Amino acid sequence: xxxxxxxxxxxxxxxxxxxxxxxxxxxxVQPDDLVRRLASEVTNAVRSDPELQNPNSPKIADIVxxxxxxxxxxxxxxQFAMGRNWAKATPQEQKEVVKQFSRxxxxxxxxxxxxxxxxxxxxxxxxxxxxxxxxxxxxxxxGRPQPVAIDYSLINSAGGWKVYDVTVEGISLIAAYRxxxxxxxxxxxxxxxxDVLKKKNGE
Amino acid sequence: xxxxxxxxxLGLTLGLSLAVSARADDTMPAPYDPLESVNxxxxxxxxxxxxxxxxxxxxxxxxxxxxxxxxxxxxxxxNLDDVYAGLNHALQGRGSQAGTDFGxxxxxxxxxxxxxxxxxxxxxxxxxxxxxxxxxxxxGFSTGPYVVLPLLGPSTLRETAGRGAxxxxxxxxxxxxNTYYALTGTEYLATRADAKANEGLIAASSLDRYVFVRxxxxxxxxxxxxxGRSAKAGSSQP
Numbered sequence: 001x002x003x004x005x006x007x008x009x010x011x012x013x014x015x016x017x018x019x020x021x022x023x024x025x026x027x028x029v030q031p032d033d034l035v036r037r038l039a040s041e042v043t044n045a046v047r048s049d050p051e052l053q054n055p056n057s058p059k060i061a062d063i064v065x066x067x068x069x070x071x072x073x074x075x076x077x078x079q080f081a082m083g084r085n086w087a088k089a090t091p092q093e094q095k096e097v098v099k100q101f102s103r104x105x106x107x108x109x110x111x112x113x114x115x116x117x118x119x120x121x122x123x124x125x126x127x128x129x130x131x132x133x134x135x136x137x138x139x140x141x142x143g144r145p146q147p148v149a150i151d152y153s154l155i156n157s158a159g160g161w162k163v164y165d166v167t168v169e170g171i172s173l174i175a176a177y178r179x180x181x182x183x184x185x186x187x188x189x190x191x192x193x194x195d196v197l198k199k200k201n202g203e
Numbered sequence: 204x205x206x207x208x209x210x211x212x213l214g215l216t217l218g219l220s221l222a223v224s225a226r227a228d229d230t231m232p233a234p235y236d237p238l239e240s241v242n243x244x245x246x247x248x249x250x251x252x253x254x255x256x257x258x259x260x261x262x263x264x265x266x267x268x269x270x271x272x273x274x275x276x277x278x279x280x281x282n283l284d285d286v287y288a289g290l291n292h293a294l295q296g297r298g299s300q301a302g303t304d305f306g307x308x309x310x311x312x313x314x315x316x317x318x319x320x321x322x323x324x325x326x327x328x329x330x331x332x333x334x335x336x337x338x339x340x341x342x343g344f345s346t347g348p349y350v351v352l353p354l355l356g357p358s359t360l361r362e363t364a365g366r367g368a369x370x371x372x373x374x375x376x377x378x379x380x381n382t383y384y385a386l387t388g389t390e391y392l393a394t395r396a397d398a399k400a401n402e403g404l405i406a407a408s409s410l411d412r413y414v415f416v417r418x419x420x421x422x423x424x425x426x427x428x429x430x431g432r433s434a435k436a437g438s439s440q441p
Contacts, residue, residue, distance in 0.1 A: 108408040145274060145321060146330055170426035171419055179234065179418040180410045196410050 031154045031161045032126045034071070035137045039121035041067055046116045055114040064110045073155060073162035074102035080164065081177040082185075089190040097190070100197035101177075107201065119143035121150070129153065136167075234349050234421040242351040246413050249356060261396045275319040277397060280390045281330070282311045282318025287369060288333035295333070295341045296435045303328050332427065336365025340428030341435060349417060354391075357420035 042063070046052045051059050078098045079086050089097065124138040133156035141148040153165040165174045184193045236242065265273070289304030307323035307330065315322040324330060339361050340346070347360025358366065375383050409415035 104408065108404065111407070112404070145278075146324065169423075170430075171422045175422060176415055176418040177410075180414045183411060183414050193410075200410060 029160065030126075031135050031152075031156075032123050032137050034154070034161050035121075035139060035152050036123045038067065038071055039123075039139070042113065043116050043120065046113060053114050053117050055111050057114075060110050060113050061106075064106060064113065069102075069106060071161075071163055072102075072105075073157070073159075073164045074098055074105075076155065076162075076164040077105070077174055078102070080174050081181050083178055083182060085181065085185045085190065088185070093190045093194060096194050097197065100194060100201055100203075103201050104197060133157075231422065231425045234417050235346065236349040236417065238348055238350060242349065243413055245351040245353055246416075248353060249351070252354065257392075257395055258399075260392055261399055264392050264396050273393065273396065276389065276393050278311070278315070278321050279318040280393060281321070282308060282315070283374075284332075285311070285323075285330070286374075287335070288331055291333040291335060291338045292331070292431075294338045295431045297431065300331055300333075300434060304331060304333070333431075334362075334365055334427075335368040336362035336424070337427045337431055339365055340424070341431035346424065349421065357416060359424065362424065 045063055045067070049059070051057045052063060075098055078094075078101050081101065082089070082097065086094065120142050122140045122142060124140055127136045127138065128134070129136055135154055137152045137154060139150050139152065141150050149169050151167040152163050153167070154161045154163050165172055167173070181193060184196055188195075268276070285304050285308045289301045289308065292298075292304055293301040307328045310323045310326065310328065311318045311321060314320075321330070336359070344361050346362070350358050350360060350363060352358050352363065355366075375386055378386070405415060405419075406412060
Protein backbone atom coordinates (compact mmCIF):
# COMPACT_ATOMS: atom_id res chain seq x y z
CA UNK A 1 0.00 0.00 0.00
CA UNK A 2 2.59 2.51 1.10
CA UNK A 3 4.72 1.24 -1.72
CA UNK A 4 1.91 2.07 -4.18
CA UNK A 5 1.57 5.54 -2.79
CA UNK A 6 5.27 6.04 -3.11
CA UNK A 7 5.32 4.93 -6.73
CA UNK A 8 2.29 7.12 -7.43
CA UNK A 9 4.12 10.04 -5.82
CA UNK A 10 7.17 9.22 -7.91
CA UNK A 11 5.05 9.16 -11.03
CA UNK A 12 3.63 12.59 -10.22
CA UNK A 13 7.09 13.85 -9.52
CA UNK A 14 8.23 12.47 -12.84
CA UNK A 15 5.38 14.24 -14.65
CA UNK A 16 6.12 17.42 -12.77
CA UNK A 17 9.75 17.21 -13.88
CA UNK A 18 8.76 16.62 -17.48
CA UNK A 19 6.49 19.66 -17.39
CA UNK A 20 9.07 21.74 -15.59
CA UNK A 21 12.01 20.69 -17.73
CA UNK A 22 11.50 23.12 -20.63
CA UNK A 23 10.98 26.00 -18.21
CA UNK A 24 14.12 25.21 -16.26
CA UNK A 25 16.09 24.76 -19.47
CA UNK A 26 14.96 28.07 -20.86
CA UNK A 27 16.14 29.82 -17.73
CA UNK A 28 19.56 28.24 -17.68
CA VAL A 29 20.47 29.04 -21.28
CA GLN A 30 23.50 31.26 -20.87
CA PRO A 31 23.67 34.40 -23.04
CA ASP A 32 26.84 33.23 -24.79
CA ASP A 33 25.15 29.92 -25.67
CA LEU A 34 22.18 31.85 -26.96
CA VAL A 35 24.33 33.99 -29.27
CA ARG A 36 26.29 30.93 -30.39
CA ARG A 37 23.11 29.01 -31.14
CA LEU A 38 21.46 31.94 -32.87
CA ALA A 39 24.56 32.45 -35.07
CA SER A 40 24.81 28.78 -36.02
CA GLU A 41 21.08 28.44 -36.69
CA VAL A 42 21.10 31.43 -39.02
CA THR A 43 24.37 30.60 -40.82
CA ASN A 44 23.32 26.95 -41.25
CA ALA A 45 19.96 28.00 -42.63
CA VAL A 46 21.62 30.36 -45.15
CA ARG A 47 24.17 27.74 -46.21
CA SER A 48 21.66 24.96 -46.69
CA ASP A 49 19.09 27.05 -48.57
CA PRO A 50 20.34 28.74 -51.77
CA GLU A 51 17.22 30.88 -51.81
CA LEU A 52 18.34 32.62 -48.62
CA GLN A 53 21.58 33.60 -50.37
CA ASN A 54 19.62 35.98 -52.56
CA PRO A 55 19.25 39.26 -50.63
CA ASN A 56 15.86 39.92 -52.25
CA SER A 57 14.31 36.58 -51.36
CA PRO A 58 11.03 36.87 -49.41
CA LYS A 59 12.19 33.85 -47.42
CA ILE A 60 14.70 36.05 -45.59
CA ALA A 61 11.96 37.99 -43.84
CA ASP A 62 10.54 34.68 -42.70
CA ILE A 63 13.78 33.42 -41.15
CA VAL A 64 14.54 36.81 -39.59
CA UNK A 65 11.06 36.90 -38.08
CA UNK A 66 11.31 33.36 -36.77
CA UNK A 67 14.90 33.19 -35.48
CA UNK A 68 16.17 36.71 -34.91
CA UNK A 69 13.30 39.07 -34.05
CA UNK A 70 12.16 37.10 -30.94
CA UNK A 71 15.68 37.49 -29.56
CA UNK A 72 15.75 41.30 -29.80
CA UNK A 73 14.22 43.62 -27.22
CA UNK A 74 12.89 46.31 -29.56
CA UNK A 75 11.20 48.24 -26.76
CA UNK A 76 14.48 48.68 -24.92
CA UNK A 77 16.34 49.41 -28.17
CA UNK A 78 13.85 52.17 -28.99
CA GLN A 79 13.94 53.60 -25.47
CA PHE A 80 17.73 53.73 -25.65
CA ALA A 81 17.64 55.40 -29.07
CA MET A 82 15.06 57.93 -27.85
CA GLY A 83 16.97 58.81 -24.69
CA ARG A 84 15.43 61.77 -22.86
CA ASN A 85 12.81 62.17 -25.57
CA TRP A 86 11.13 58.88 -24.63
CA ALA A 87 9.40 60.56 -21.69
CA LYS A 88 8.20 63.39 -23.93
CA ALA A 89 6.28 61.04 -26.23
CA THR A 90 2.68 60.02 -25.56
CA PRO A 91 2.04 56.28 -25.01
CA GLN A 92 0.52 56.17 -28.51
CA GLU A 93 3.61 57.82 -30.02
CA GLN A 94 5.90 55.50 -28.06
CA LYS A 95 4.09 52.48 -29.49
CA GLU A 96 4.36 53.89 -33.01
CA VAL A 97 8.08 54.69 -32.71
CA VAL A 98 8.80 51.13 -31.46
CA LYS A 99 6.78 49.68 -34.33
CA GLN A 100 8.37 51.79 -37.06
CA PHE A 101 11.91 51.60 -35.69
CA SER A 102 11.84 47.81 -35.31
CA ARG A 103 10.50 47.60 -38.85
CA UNK A 104 13.36 49.79 -40.13
CA UNK A 105 16.01 47.77 -38.30
CA UNK A 106 14.60 44.41 -39.34
CA UNK A 107 14.18 45.47 -42.96
CA UNK A 108 17.60 47.05 -43.50
CA UNK A 109 19.68 44.51 -41.65
CA UNK A 110 17.86 41.55 -43.16
CA UNK A 111 19.69 42.41 -46.38
CA UNK A 112 22.95 41.44 -44.70
CA UNK A 113 21.71 37.90 -43.93
CA UNK A 114 22.62 36.61 -47.40
CA UNK A 115 26.30 37.45 -46.84
CA UNK A 116 26.43 35.10 -43.83
CA UNK A 117 27.01 32.29 -46.31
CA UNK A 118 30.76 32.68 -46.12
CA UNK A 119 31.01 34.09 -42.60
CA UNK A 120 31.23 32.53 -39.17
CA UNK A 121 30.61 34.00 -35.76
CA UNK A 122 32.89 32.87 -32.94
CA UNK A 123 31.93 33.64 -29.35
CA UNK A 124 34.95 35.04 -27.51
CA UNK A 125 33.54 35.52 -24.02
CA UNK A 126 31.01 37.28 -21.81
CA UNK A 127 31.42 40.41 -19.74
CA UNK A 128 28.94 41.47 -17.06
CA UNK A 129 27.77 45.08 -17.40
CA UNK A 130 25.96 46.74 -14.52
CA UNK A 131 24.71 43.46 -13.04
CA UNK A 132 24.48 39.71 -13.70
CA UNK A 133 21.32 40.18 -15.78
CA UNK A 134 22.96 42.65 -18.16
CA UNK A 135 25.89 41.24 -20.12
CA UNK A 136 27.89 41.76 -23.28
CA UNK A 137 28.77 38.72 -25.37
CA UNK A 138 31.90 39.38 -27.39
CA UNK A 139 32.14 37.68 -30.76
CA UNK A 140 34.29 37.77 -33.84
CA UNK A 141 32.99 37.52 -37.34
CA UNK A 142 35.47 35.58 -39.42
CA GLY A 143 35.61 34.96 -43.13
CA ARG A 144 36.60 38.45 -44.19
CA PRO A 145 40.27 39.38 -44.74
CA GLN A 146 40.29 40.80 -41.20
CA PRO A 147 38.12 39.54 -38.35
CA VAL A 148 35.39 41.96 -37.25
CA ALA A 149 34.59 42.36 -33.54
CA ILE A 150 30.84 42.28 -32.92
CA ASP A 151 29.52 42.59 -29.37
CA TYR A 152 25.95 41.80 -28.39
CA SER A 153 24.53 43.43 -25.26
CA LEU A 154 21.83 41.28 -23.70
CA ILE A 155 19.42 41.72 -20.84
CA ASN A 156 17.69 38.97 -18.90
CA SER A 157 13.99 39.60 -18.34
CA ALA A 158 10.72 37.69 -18.30
CA GLY A 159 11.15 36.57 -21.90
CA GLY A 160 14.69 35.28 -21.30
CA TRP A 161 17.87 36.87 -22.61
CA LYS A 162 17.32 39.45 -25.31
CA VAL A 163 19.67 41.64 -27.34
CA TYR A 164 19.39 45.39 -26.78
CA ASP A 165 22.46 46.71 -28.59
CA VAL A 166 24.93 45.56 -31.20
CA THR A 167 28.42 47.04 -31.29
CA VAL A 168 30.58 46.64 -34.37
CA GLU A 169 34.28 47.30 -33.76
CA GLY A 170 33.32 49.34 -30.73
CA ILE A 171 30.70 51.37 -32.60
CA SER A 172 27.26 51.13 -31.05
CA LEU A 173 24.53 51.00 -33.62
CA ILE A 174 21.85 52.29 -31.29
CA ALA A 175 24.04 55.17 -30.11
CA ALA A 176 24.24 56.32 -33.73
CA TYR A 177 20.45 56.33 -33.95
CA ARG A 178 20.29 58.27 -30.70
CA UNK A 179 21.93 61.28 -32.35
CA UNK A 180 19.59 61.05 -35.33
CA UNK A 181 16.48 60.73 -33.16
CA UNK A 182 17.64 63.62 -30.98
CA UNK A 183 18.23 65.93 -33.94
CA UNK A 184 14.89 65.01 -35.53
CA UNK A 185 12.87 65.41 -32.33
CA UNK A 186 14.44 68.79 -31.57
CA UNK A 187 13.67 70.06 -35.07
CA UNK A 188 10.21 68.59 -35.64
CA UNK A 189 9.07 66.82 -32.49
CA UNK A 190 8.23 63.16 -31.85
CA UNK A 191 5.54 63.27 -34.55
CA UNK A 192 8.15 64.50 -37.02
CA UNK A 193 10.38 61.57 -36.09
CA UNK A 194 7.49 59.16 -36.66
CA ASP A 195 6.82 60.73 -40.06
CA VAL A 196 10.47 60.28 -41.13
CA LEU A 197 10.48 56.67 -39.90
CA LYS A 198 7.26 55.92 -41.77
CA LYS A 199 8.57 57.49 -44.94
CA LYS A 200 11.78 55.49 -44.65
CA ASN A 201 9.70 52.32 -44.29
CA GLY A 202 7.75 53.25 -47.40
CA GLU A 203 4.44 53.92 -45.64
CA UNK B 204 53.22 71.60 -52.58
CA UNK B 205 54.92 69.84 -49.69
CA UNK B 206 56.16 73.10 -48.22
CA UNK B 207 52.60 74.36 -48.26
CA UNK B 208 51.31 71.26 -46.49
CA UNK B 209 54.10 71.50 -43.95
CA UNK B 210 53.07 75.06 -43.15
CA UNK B 211 49.43 74.04 -42.83
CA UNK B 212 50.39 71.21 -40.49
CA LEU B 213 52.57 73.50 -38.43
CA GLY B 214 49.72 75.99 -38.16
CA LEU B 215 47.23 73.32 -37.19
CA THR B 216 49.59 71.85 -34.63
CA LEU B 217 50.18 75.25 -33.05
CA GLY B 218 46.44 75.90 -33.04
CA LEU B 219 45.76 72.52 -31.52
CA SER B 220 48.32 72.94 -28.77
CA LEU B 221 46.03 75.64 -27.39
CA ALA B 222 43.20 73.15 -27.33
CA VAL B 223 45.00 70.49 -25.26
CA SER B 224 42.63 68.94 -22.79
CA ALA B 225 44.15 67.77 -19.55
CA ARG B 226 41.46 65.33 -18.54
CA ALA B 227 40.91 61.87 -19.98
CA ASP B 228 37.22 61.16 -19.97
CA ASP B 229 35.77 57.68 -20.34
CA THR B 230 32.39 58.74 -21.63
CA MET B 231 32.17 59.94 -25.18
CA PRO B 232 31.36 63.63 -25.50
CA ALA B 233 28.63 64.51 -28.00
CA PRO B 234 29.95 65.29 -31.48
CA TYR B 235 31.18 68.89 -31.50
CA ASP B 236 29.98 70.41 -34.75
CA PRO B 237 29.92 74.22 -34.71
CA LEU B 238 30.47 74.27 -38.49
CA GLU B 239 27.44 72.09 -39.21
CA SER B 240 26.01 74.23 -42.02
CA VAL B 241 29.33 74.35 -43.89
CA ASN B 242 29.88 70.65 -43.20
CA UNK B 243 26.45 69.72 -44.51
CA UNK B 244 27.21 71.64 -47.69
CA UNK B 245 30.51 69.79 -48.15
CA UNK B 246 28.74 66.51 -47.34
CA UNK B 247 26.26 67.26 -50.11
CA UNK B 248 29.08 68.22 -52.48
CA UNK B 249 30.83 64.91 -51.75
CA UNK B 250 27.59 63.09 -52.59
CA UNK B 251 27.49 64.84 -55.95
CA UNK B 252 31.16 64.03 -56.64
CA UNK B 253 30.43 60.43 -55.65
CA UNK B 254 27.47 60.12 -57.96
CA UNK B 255 29.10 61.83 -60.92
CA UNK B 256 32.70 60.64 -60.68
CA UNK B 257 33.53 58.17 -57.94
CA UNK B 258 30.70 55.64 -58.30
CA UNK B 259 31.26 55.14 -62.04
CA UNK B 260 35.01 54.76 -61.39
CA UNK B 261 34.34 52.24 -58.62
CA UNK B 262 32.07 50.27 -60.97
CA UNK B 263 34.82 50.18 -63.59
CA UNK B 264 37.35 49.23 -60.92
CA UNK B 265 35.16 46.39 -59.63
CA UNK B 266 34.29 45.35 -63.19
CA UNK B 267 37.85 45.14 -64.49
CA UNK B 268 39.61 43.64 -61.52
CA UNK B 269 38.62 40.29 -60.03
CA UNK B 270 38.15 40.21 -56.25
CA UNK B 271 41.53 38.56 -55.41
CA UNK B 272 43.36 41.28 -57.36
CA UNK B 273 41.39 44.05 -55.64
CA UNK B 274 42.19 42.43 -52.31
CA UNK B 275 45.87 42.31 -53.28
CA UNK B 276 45.87 46.02 -54.13
CA UNK B 277 44.18 46.85 -50.81
CA UNK B 278 46.71 44.68 -49.00
CA UNK B 279 49.65 46.55 -50.55
CA UNK B 280 48.29 49.85 -49.22
CA UNK B 281 47.40 48.22 -45.89
CA ASN B 282 51.01 47.12 -45.62
CA LEU B 283 52.08 50.73 -46.00
CA ASP B 284 49.50 51.68 -43.35
CA ASP B 285 51.05 49.13 -41.00
CA VAL B 286 54.32 51.10 -41.11
CA TYR B 287 52.41 54.15 -39.86
CA ALA B 288 50.44 52.11 -37.34
CA GLY B 289 53.75 50.85 -35.93
CA LEU B 290 55.26 54.32 -35.86
CA ASN B 291 52.20 55.75 -34.10
CA HIS B 292 51.87 52.91 -31.59
CA ALA B 293 55.53 53.56 -30.73
CA LEU B 294 54.82 57.28 -30.32
CA GLN B 295 51.87 56.37 -28.08
CA GLY B 296 54.18 54.30 -25.86
CA ARG B 297 52.72 50.96 -27.00
CA GLY B 298 55.97 49.13 -27.69
CA SER B 299 54.72 45.57 -28.05
CA GLN B 300 51.92 46.61 -30.40
CA ALA B 301 54.47 48.51 -32.49
CA GLY B 302 56.59 45.34 -32.55
CA THR B 303 53.64 43.35 -33.92
CA ASP B 304 52.97 46.02 -36.56
CA PHE B 305 56.57 46.10 -37.76
CA GLY B 306 56.66 42.28 -37.65
CA UNK B 307 53.67 42.31 -39.99
CA UNK B 308 55.42 44.73 -42.34
CA UNK B 309 58.53 42.54 -42.48
CA UNK B 310 56.60 39.30 -43.03
CA UNK B 311 54.10 40.76 -45.50
CA UNK B 312 56.74 42.62 -47.51
CA UNK B 313 58.95 39.53 -47.87
CA UNK B 314 56.85 36.35 -47.68
CA UNK B 315 53.74 38.27 -48.73
CA UNK B 316 55.51 39.58 -51.87
CA UNK B 317 55.54 43.32 -51.36
CA UNK B 318 52.42 43.22 -49.21
CA UNK B 319 50.10 41.60 -51.78
CA UNK B 320 49.32 38.76 -49.38
CA UNK B 321 48.54 39.31 -45.72
CA UNK B 322 50.62 36.44 -44.35
CA UNK B 323 50.95 38.23 -41.01
CA UNK B 324 47.31 37.70 -40.06
CA UNK B 325 47.60 33.99 -40.91
CA UNK B 326 50.54 33.50 -38.54
CA UNK B 327 48.83 35.36 -35.70
CA UNK B 328 50.20 38.88 -36.14
CA UNK B 329 46.91 40.73 -35.86
CA UNK B 330 46.40 43.92 -37.82
CA UNK B 331 45.89 46.93 -35.60
CA UNK B 332 44.90 50.37 -36.74
CA UNK B 333 46.92 53.43 -35.76
CA UNK B 334 47.37 56.94 -37.10
CA UNK B 335 48.77 60.35 -36.21
CA UNK B 336 45.37 61.78 -35.24
CA UNK B 337 45.02 59.00 -32.68
CA UNK B 338 48.52 59.70 -31.37
CA UNK B 339 47.63 63.37 -30.85
CA UNK B 340 44.52 62.19 -28.96
CA UNK B 341 46.54 59.84 -26.75
CA UNK B 342 48.89 62.73 -26.02
CA GLY B 343 45.94 64.73 -24.74
CA PHE B 344 44.84 66.85 -27.68
CA SER B 345 41.09 67.18 -27.98
CA THR B 346 39.44 66.61 -31.33
CA GLY B 347 38.51 70.19 -32.06
CA PRO B 348 35.47 70.67 -34.25
CA TYR B 349 34.10 68.03 -36.59
CA VAL B 350 34.85 68.83 -40.22
CA VAL B 351 33.79 67.26 -43.49
CA LEU B 352 36.63 67.44 -46.00
CA PRO B 353 35.99 67.60 -49.73
CA LEU B 354 36.53 64.12 -51.26
CA LEU B 355 37.89 62.71 -48.01
CA GLY B 356 34.75 62.98 -45.89
CA PRO B 357 34.45 62.98 -42.08
CA SER B 358 37.33 64.33 -40.03
CA THR B 359 38.09 66.62 -37.11
CA LEU B 360 40.61 69.40 -36.78
CA ARG B 361 42.91 66.98 -34.90
CA GLU B 362 42.50 64.17 -37.43
CA THR B 363 43.12 66.59 -40.30
CA ALA B 364 46.40 67.60 -38.66
CA GLY B 365 47.22 63.89 -38.30
CA ARG B 366 46.44 63.32 -41.95
CA GLY B 367 48.74 66.23 -42.84
CA ALA B 368 51.54 64.68 -40.80
CA UNK B 369 51.04 61.43 -42.67
CA UNK B 370 51.17 63.13 -46.06
CA UNK B 371 54.36 65.01 -45.18
CA UNK B 372 56.14 61.91 -43.87
CA UNK B 373 54.91 59.53 -46.57
CA UNK B 374 57.72 57.62 -48.27
CA UNK B 375 55.83 58.11 -51.53
CA UNK B 376 57.02 61.74 -51.53
CA UNK B 377 60.36 60.41 -52.81
CA UNK B 378 58.67 59.09 -55.97
CA UNK B 379 58.29 61.13 -59.18
CA UNK B 380 55.14 63.28 -59.20
CA ASN B 381 53.29 61.16 -61.79
CA THR B 382 53.88 57.94 -59.89
CA TYR B 383 52.92 59.67 -56.66
CA TYR B 384 49.55 60.79 -58.01
CA ALA B 385 48.88 57.47 -59.72
CA LEU B 386 49.52 55.59 -56.47
CA THR B 387 47.50 57.99 -54.36
CA GLY B 388 44.62 57.86 -56.84
CA THR B 389 44.66 54.07 -56.85
CA GLU B 390 44.72 54.00 -53.07
CA TYR B 391 41.76 56.37 -52.91
CA LEU B 392 39.76 54.31 -55.36
CA ALA B 393 40.60 51.03 -53.63
CA THR B 394 39.54 52.48 -50.28
CA ARG B 395 36.28 53.84 -51.66
CA ALA B 396 35.52 50.56 -53.46
CA ASP B 397 36.02 48.75 -50.14
CA ALA B 398 33.68 51.12 -48.36
CA LYS B 399 30.86 51.10 -50.93
CA ALA B 400 29.02 48.12 -49.43
CA ASN B 401 28.82 49.84 -46.04
CA GLU B 402 27.77 53.12 -47.62
CA GLY B 403 24.72 51.39 -49.09
CA LEU B 404 23.77 50.00 -45.70
CA ILE B 405 24.18 53.41 -44.06
CA ALA B 406 21.99 55.05 -46.69
CA ALA B 407 19.31 52.39 -46.22
CA SER B 408 19.24 52.46 -42.44
CA SER B 409 19.73 56.11 -41.54
CA LEU B 410 17.14 58.85 -41.12
CA ASP B 411 19.53 61.77 -41.45
CA ARG B 412 22.65 60.37 -43.07
CA TYR B 413 24.78 63.37 -42.11
CA VAL B 414 24.05 62.88 -38.40
CA PHE B 415 24.43 59.11 -38.65
CA VAL B 416 27.82 59.26 -40.37
CA ARG B 417 29.03 61.96 -37.98
CA UNK B 418 28.13 59.78 -35.00
CA UNK B 419 29.77 56.64 -36.44
CA UNK B 420 32.94 58.63 -37.15
CA UNK B 421 32.91 60.27 -33.71
CA UNK B 422 32.52 56.89 -31.95
CA UNK B 423 35.31 55.37 -34.03
CA UNK B 424 37.79 58.15 -33.24
CA UNK B 425 36.85 58.16 -29.56
CA UNK B 426 37.36 54.39 -29.36
CA UNK B 427 40.75 54.56 -31.08
CA UNK B 428 42.02 57.14 -28.61
CA UNK B 429 40.56 55.27 -25.60
CA UNK B 430 42.19 52.09 -26.86
CA GLY B 431 45.52 53.90 -27.15
CA ARG B 432 45.23 55.40 -23.68
CA SER B 433 44.28 52.15 -21.94
CA ALA B 434 46.95 50.18 -23.78
CA LYS B 435 49.52 52.75 -22.75
CA ALA B 436 48.33 52.70 -19.13
CA GLY B 437 48.40 48.88 -19.19
CA SER B 438 51.96 48.67 -20.52
CA SER B 439 53.40 51.15 -18.01
CA GLN B 440 52.03 49.14 -15.09
CA PRO B 441 53.97 46.05 -13.98
